[in-house]
Amino acid sequence: MNATRDLFPLVGVDVALFCVDDGRLQVLLVKRAEEPAAKQWALPGGILKPHLDNSLEAAARRVLAHKVSVELPLVEEVCTFSGPDRDPRGWSISVLFYALLPRDKVNALVRNKVEALEWVGASAPGHRLAFDHAQHLTTSVQKLRAKVDAGKLPLHLLPEKFTLTQLQRTIEAILGRELDKSSFRRQLKSSSDVVELDEYERGAQRPAQLFRASDGFTF
Amino acid sequence: MNATRDLFPLVGVDVALFCVDDGRLQVLLVKRAEEPAAKQWALPGGILKPHLDNSLEAAARRVLAHKVSVELPLVEEVCTFSGPDRDPRGWSISVLFYALLPRDKVNALVRNKVEALEWVGASAPGHRLAFDHAQHLTTSVQKLRAKVDAGKLPLHLLPEKFTLTQLQRTIEAILGRELDKSSFRRQLKSSSDVVELDEYERGAQRPAQLFRASDGFTF
DNA sequence: AGAATAGTGTCTGTCAGACAGTATCGC
DNA sequence: GCGATACTGTCTGACAGACACTATTCT
Structure with missing residues (x-):
């Protein structure tokens, strides 16, 4: 496993799924069921599967399809995180996306028995996040805010x-x-x-x- | 080779290196020496080497170090391109960066005998670009322009x-x-x-x- | 009538574009 | 002096923030 890691990095996607409810910007967190970082809170994410995904954005949508039962109107790339130390499995890349969920679809969460889901305030999650996901979250909020600041309507x-x-x-x-x-x-x-x-x-x-x-x- | 491609995508970096000379925004192109797309013009780029690179940005700097003999003051991610068909070798990811070269360093190009280098106008390259690099270039220019439009000083x-x-x-x-x-x-x-x-x-x-x-x- | 929310009118300070004008150099 | 470039002053129209005002509904 680590032998391949020296040639090929681990490639995954993470998604900050936003909604505005009760006048506050919220983001979806999951309690991880599997290693690494099992039982810790994190942004939903998963490993890229080239035989299933036609692009990185498609991978992000596939990862979220397990949690949200509607097609998301907007999934947009934020940036990438990479390096040898950010994942215990070795040299890894995480491509970060944010997604927007319409206000009238906030209850479209599929209740997966295995994992816990929770909406938390985007600027004060209230949980310690696994990996470098705290930074993922703040960067996602910044990017969303910058676009709205520039006059784009969400x-x-x-x-x-x-x-x-x-x-x-x-x-x-x-x-x-x-x-x-x-x-x-x-x-x-x-x-x-x-x-x-x-x-x-x-x-x-x-x-x-x-x-x-x-x-x-x-x- | 293709067997591993089904499990691990090919991960590379490409860089749009900009300078302003003669009052025009220019970008560096290379004539590729090796397959795929040998003898075609393209943005400088290369394959990520986990044992050499500490991050994707480090990979971008390493790729450019062969062509420019000074440390670049700014290398910034633009976005990623991904999919099964954009590279003949199989499912691939390209992480695109742009870099800025100071006006007084435009002659810091190392003359590599193997490959041709050329500064071309960023909005009219004058060559057909390999892969999806034409899109890479326009996206890079857009991102740079957006930042300057937002008041950032280059x-x-x-x-x-x-x-x-x-x-x-x-x-x-x-x-x-x-x-x-x-x-x-x-x-x-x-x-x-x-x-x-x-x-x-x-x-x-x-x-x-x-x-x-x-x-x-x-x- | 009164509360609550939707929607409008008006004033004013700020600021970017336009453009004329002044300053300081080389020749 | 003249040309060229650096730099400044002034006017004006557009516009955002502030805030008071009107409109329409429910109770």
Whole structure:
């Protein structure tokens, strides 16, 4: 085993799966069932299987398919981690991705008896993470935040139809600060990323207009 | 060989080495000496060697050390490319980096007899590139441009001491558009990334004040 | 009516682009 | 003086933050 490790590195993928629930950015952790790092909390991940995976992103989706029962709308690479010491099995590469789970799909977690799953606050996981996954998590949050800061709208975290207030709360959860309602709406009115619908969401108070992502939208 | 390929992917690194010379953003190409894709132009790259490399970035630096006789100030990951078909040898991963070469070191290329080296315009290479390297190049340029667009200063492309006009020309070469001199200088005066020196570069006309990167500068 | 949320109008300071103007060198 | 490059001053339109205001629903 270690003989091959000297020629070929171990290649794996890890995924930070984000959702925004209860106004907070959350990330999915798993309690590992197998060695190495058994019984420790970590980001979901797995080993690349060339005969199953058509790409590294496909591997990331396959790894998550065991835990989430819906197709994820967005899986995007963050960066790689590599070196001889980060995994006890030897020289290894981990390609890190983040994925966004729509707010109305947060209960699509397949309850796997073998392992425990838990949503935790992305900026305060509350568990010690195995391997270098603490760094994985902070890097993933930074990348997500940078994109939203640059003006990208995280529509993949919302249902297909959403209100502007829902979108604002989602962005606030990612950025960690409150936005001005007036400026925010002005900005979106002149944006080509969202289109207004002739539908309204009836809630406890005044109904709110619904929007959806425009056809050419990309995160 | 192909038997192992089914279990372990081929892992390599490729590097887009940029410099700005003659007011244009240029990238280094090599004419490949060995199979696969022998005699075709490509970005410099090589296979990861776990017994030599401490990380993927170290592998990228090692690959370039054969071509450039100075330590590069910045090597940064762009993204990965992967899949069963992108290399004739089988399932493969390429981790792409870009690197920046200071303007006063553009002649630090080691003349390797075996292979041809050539600086070409980054947005119009003039050669058909092997593998998926054309995509590698455009993605690298996009990433570099995005960072500069976001306000980062590409000081690693300049000598240790530089004038504001040199910096402006460098940024213009990356962005592909001209900047307003007044706005540009106003912005830099309030920036903590550069510090002014009490030295001036004497040229054919009025001497220009020299600047250097501040101590805490990071690209 | 009152609470709660949706949505709008207005003011103002900031700042980037435009561009004219000044300064300092070599010749 | 003249050309060339370095550097500065001023105007203006666009826009983001702040915040008050109106609108529509439920109870």
